[in-house]
Amino acid sequence: MKLRLIIIFVLLASMLSGCAIISVGYNYADAYLRYSINSYTSFNDAQKEIIHKEVDDFMQWHRNYMLPEYVSFLRELQQTAQSDAALKKQDVARLRSRVRTLYVKTLQPTVRPAASLLSAVDEEQIDELVKSFAKENNKQKNKELDGSLDDRLRKRSERTIDFLENLVGGFSDKQLEKIREMSHQLPYATALYIQVREDNQARLVELLKNKKSEAEISAFLAAWLLTPDANRSRDEQGTMRAFENASDEMIVSVYQMLTDRQKKTLLKNIQKYIDIFQDLASNT
Helix, strand or coil: CCCCCCCHHHHHCCCCCCCHHHHCHHHHHHHHHHHHHHHHCCCCCHHHHHHHHHHHHHHHHHHHHHHHHHHHHHHHHHHHHHCCCCHHHHHHHHHHHHHHHHHHHHHHHHHHHHHHCCCCCCCHHHHHHHHHHHHHHHHHHHCCCCCCHHHHHHHHHHHHHHHHHHHHHCCHHHHHHHHHHHHHCCCCCCHHHHHHHHHHHHHHHHHHHCCHHHHHHHHHHHHHCCCCCHHHHHHHHHHHHHHHHHHHHHHHHHHCCCCHHHHHHHHHHHHHHHHHHHHHHHHC
């Protein structure tokens, strides 16, 4: 089966996890992906034709194979939420690991096609790619790293609350106070995420400028996706582990404070996404 191409350029710039695709509508994701890829540098007509074909192939593969995987995960999440047993930290860690696995499985087929395309770009295209990376990184820095640390933590807590309320409905003032307090105590890892991404982008650009082979570029992209800790220092790895550990604990605490109404809303939303993904998968 021919390997697929998705949004590797956007992946390299922002480590996009798929939310943007859902926001514009799954059935229009092919157009969004082609637009996003083409926005990173000026591809010639032959390259654009390859991108068009690979995106179409990828979306068909994704619909046939990955959407059922998402449904399987959501059913696992549903069973956990329906259980009378108390949610435990190991439950959250297991689900987080499943999300990571789905992320990798979704993007892994893009590595070779992306490497093939990248290995053929010229110097002018590389310069445009560098500028695109910088533009996206600066945009995120202005959004995420603006203001004092307290300002950043406050903004993060409000984004967390918005995300959670979309799943479970509105929180009481008492719940909001506790969530903001817990979120404020989480390690701040955003700057590290951005810095590591910039470092990997710089390594990729160096490979392109040195005219490395498709195989060498593919190996680098695969390592970036499969072993993200490889280019992190021991201290950086410690920060990431601390953030994940504290986040798991926070999810347990938030779940424990949910009312029966909020839990019912959560289950309703999980089922809604199951139905949506099943319907999309059936429209092949």
